[in-house]
Amino acid sequence: MANCEVRSYRDLIVWQESMNLAEACYQLTMTFPKEELYGMTSQIRRSAASIPANISECYGREYRAEYIQFLRIAQGSLKELETHLLLSSRPKVKLTDTQTVTPILNQCESVGRLLRALIRSLQNKGSRE
Template identity: 70%
Template sequence: MGETLIQSYRDLRVWQEAMNLAEACYRTTKAFPKEELYGMTSQIRRAAVSIPANIAEGYGRKNRGEYIQFLYIAQGSLKELETHLLIAQRVELTCCQTINSLLIHSESVGRLLLALIRALENK
């Protein structure tokens, strides 16, 4: 399998998957009760958007140390998102299958993030 040339953060698989996760979170929260708009809906959306945004911002930094720091921030947002999703599941804002699907996707993004962090730390 050949190496893919990375010319932009948009070429990073982790950024692409984080964007897909954010989109899925937006679609899911559209069905949440309207009274949750400023509660769980906005919390989930904010955390989900923060993940690809921090990956992109870190990519744009001048040195590897700053890049890694932004990837750790993205990882923190990912854990925050997972917590919000678990709460949404507990209070039955949507069905278990929907949340489980988002959690599986989230874990996948987490693995990709960790792999990128490790690769950068070992350079």
């Protein structure tokens, strides 16, 4: 697939992986207590959905600098998501446990690496033109 032409943001591995991450977050928060619906559940879902949304929004931008800026916003949402996940598994909050959150945090790390690689690639492209 590495040699495939990218015709849409949906062809980007980083978008696909961030969608998988958002889906995992939705599944996780389904186990949270109902009283957290407007609290941590909402925060996790919002930040998780923001990552692929910003990747797709930036894809159509005319200028490389705008594209990179939206990817950086996606990075910020990713860090926000990680913080909410870590907080939700802290012993005094205990909405979930570390064992449940760890695989999702690993997905976060993977998406973060992909975002950084795409940003570097775009920056390097710009420096050669």
